[in-house]
Amino acid sequence: xxxxxxxxDDDVDIxxxxxxxLIHAGYRxxxxxxxxxxxxxxxxxxxxxIILDVMMSSVGEGFEVARQIRKNPDIAQTPILMLTGVNxxxxxxxxxxxxxxxxxxxxxxxxxxxxxxLLDKVFSMLNDH
Amino acid sequence: MKIEQADxxxxxxxxxxxEGIRRLFASQGHRVDTAETGRLGVEKGTLREFDIYFIxxxxxxxxxxxxxxxxxxxYPEAICVICTAYASIDTAVETTRLGAYHYxxxxxxxxxxxxxxxxxxERRWYILEARRxxxxxxxxxxxxxxxxxxxxxxxxxIDDGIVVLNQQAEVVLxxxxxxxxxxxxxxxxxxxxxxxxxxDQFKGVITDIFEQKDALKAIKQEIVIQPPAKLVVMxxxxxxxxxxxxxxGFVSVLRDISELKQLELLKSQFVxxxxxxxxxxxxxxxxxxxxxxxxxxxxxxxxxxxxLRRSLERSKTLTTLINDLLNISRIQAGKVRREIERLIxxxxxxxxxxFFKNEIHKRGxxxxxxxxxxxxxxxxxxxxxxxxxxxxxxxxxxxxxQGTIRIAITSxxxxxxxxxxDSGIGMLAEEKERLFEEFxxxxxxxxxxITGTGLGLTLVKKIVDGYAGKIDVTSEYEKxxxxxxxxxxVM
Numbered sequence: 001x002x003x004x005x006x007x008x009d010d011d012v013d014i015x016x017x018x019x020x021x022l023i024h025a026g027y028r029x030x031x032x033x034x035x036x037x038x039x040x041x042x043x044x045x046x047x048x049x050i051i052l053d054v055m056m057s058s059v060g061e062g063f064e065v066a067r068q069i070r071k072n073p074d075i076a077q078t079p080i081l082m083l084t085g086v087n088x089x090x091x092x093x094x095x096x097x098x099x100x101x102x103x104x105x106x107x108x109x110x111x112x113x114x115x116x117x118l119l120d121k122v123f124s125m126l127n128d129h
Numbered sequence: 130m131k132i133e134q135a136d137x138x139x140x141x142x143x144x145x146x147x148e149g150i151r152r153l154f155a156s157q158g159h160r161v162d163t164a165e166t167g168r169l170g171v172e173k174g175t176l177r178e179f180d181i182y183f184i185x186x187x188x189x190x191x192x193x194x195x196x197x198x199x200x201x202x203x204y205p206e207a208i209c210v211i212c213t214a215y216a217s218i219d220t221a222v223e224t225t226r227l228g229a230y231h232y233x234x235x236x237x238x239x240x241x242x243x244x245x246x247x248x249x250x251e252r253r254w255y256i257l258e259a260r261r262x263x264x265x266x267x268x269x270x271x272x273x274x275x276x277x278x279x280x281x282x283x284x285x286x287i288d289d290g291i292v293v294l295n296q297q298a299e300v301v302l303x304x305x306x307x308x309x310x311x312x313x314x315x316x317x318x319x320x321x322x323x324x325x326x327x328x329d330q331f332k333g334v335i336t337d338i339f340e341q342k343d344a345l346k347a348i349k350q351e352i353v354i355q356p357p358a359k360l361v362v363m364x365x366x367x368x369x370x371x372x373x374x375x376x377x378g379f380v381s382v383l384r385d386i387s388e389l390k391q392l393e394l395l396k397s398q399f400v401x402x403x404x405x406x407x408x409x410x411x412x413x414x415x416x417x418x419x420x421x422x423x424x425x426x427x428x429x430x431x432x433x434x435x436x437l438r439r440s441l442e443r444s445k446t447l448t449t450l451i452n453d454l455l456n457i458s459r460i461q462a463g464k465v466r467r468e469i470e471r472l473i474x475x476x477x478x479x480x481x482x483x484f485f486k487n488e489i490h491k492r493g494x495x496x497x498x499x500x501x502x503x504x505x506x507x508x509x510x511x512x513x514x515x516x517x518x519x520x521x522x523x524x525x526x527x528x529x530x531q532g533t534i535r536i537a538i539t540s541x542x543x544x545x546x547x548x549x550x551d552s553g554i555g556m557l558a559e560e561k562e563r564l565f566e567e568f569x570x571x572x573x574x575x576x577x578x579i580t581g582t583g584l585g586l587t588l589v590k591k592i593v594d595g596y597a598g599k600i601d602v603t604s605e606y607e608k609x610x611x612x613x614x615x616x617x618x619v620m
Binding site: 016017037112 | 425427443
């Protein structure tokens, strides 16, 4: 069965290019433009993977979305790949792993993400789970 | 150590005695006054203070003991020599009890009384000298206390916190500002160890100072009392050395640098936001370019046209963003050179509508104008133009297809009122609140395809503020938004 990926990003072009790449690679893609829309779709669409932008309308909104996902038992196990443009500039102490309760994402990739890197990561995360 | 010219009073009813003593001492250069009765003796002797009194014990009218007592009452340190022919132990005891200096039995030889006189005069000298020293000491004490209070007043008036410590780190001196800056609730006691009261962050500084005894130097350190930047002090601690270089203690001067720290924090937040906003379009452009070059979606060339158009669009936004950033930084640095001229806002509004006519046409928008062309304002043309451009371009971007743009320029007598209203997507209350924040952009279903820098309205507000004007916003989600500007009217 085709795996479903949820893209949450406030940049319409990032959503556009990533969904084009993922669809081209054979995935199904749903997208959300805001954190709250993303949470709704995570529940309603039950994606196999979530690709989440770290900073949306406010600093760290992506982290908050990730926390909310982890709190909901229905979707808590969904792997999260976080895209960040701020890894270097921001003092976020980026820790990886579902056990890190304040920042429960599985993987980080820095924007702009190389196409192959993104596809490799998505492939390996989907097959680890 | 000598009184060259002593004032002497002789109280005796015997003329021979009076004259004898007078002559003896006057010849030595002293001034001698006499009184032949006890009453006159008391009168003269209490009117001013003589150096030496010679008092006869048996005078006609009142007793010499009484004269002695009266004089000593007024001048407790008066040197009185009692002279009498009726020498007895009792009177000697009595007069000594009353403070007589010495006792001479009549008749006496001149050498005898001279000896008593010399010793009495020496005694008098000591008394006067002691009195002088006492006065001088009092004056000095007063001076010292005045000096101390002057220093205290100065130290208390200083806006920086000051504490002086001795070698044992005990408080020697401090001012109220010191307590305030370290948020110490209780007063300090002089002599109290500073470690008992200091916040932990500051203890390290003091310990460092005391431990670096070989290489004594001033230490400057920032101490965060209330994080992140609510209360930050800069502690400048300097050793106090004596003339041989021995450590006596330390003086620490604490300066409140919270405001500076807050500005730094704001600045770094702004830089972070700006970096993020600059990076976002670049990420999009890079991603698209890579897809186009790699032909990531296949060989069909047309499928990439949209990506190229979006890349161009995003690179234009980037240029606008950089221009906006430069403009904001110029306004903030106060480097804007305004060329103030009389402008007719109605004409500028019309010109701006004309400028955007293609975009307006493309979206099928209708414009409704109510422009009073008699109204003028004094402003810089470029700045007012930017205000119109930003507001009207927003009214186009955030409108719905086939919507309307209403522009009215009216006056309330004091202000020129410029309102730009659209029938577009409107804003939520929380979005409206953050509207003028740098980089803020409403993000919802409707705005996803609209590009912008998040600085346009920030700029409009800064410009309007620069003319002592104001800007009001009313908005209803999914219905539309209206911006109203008030600029001082030229009468």
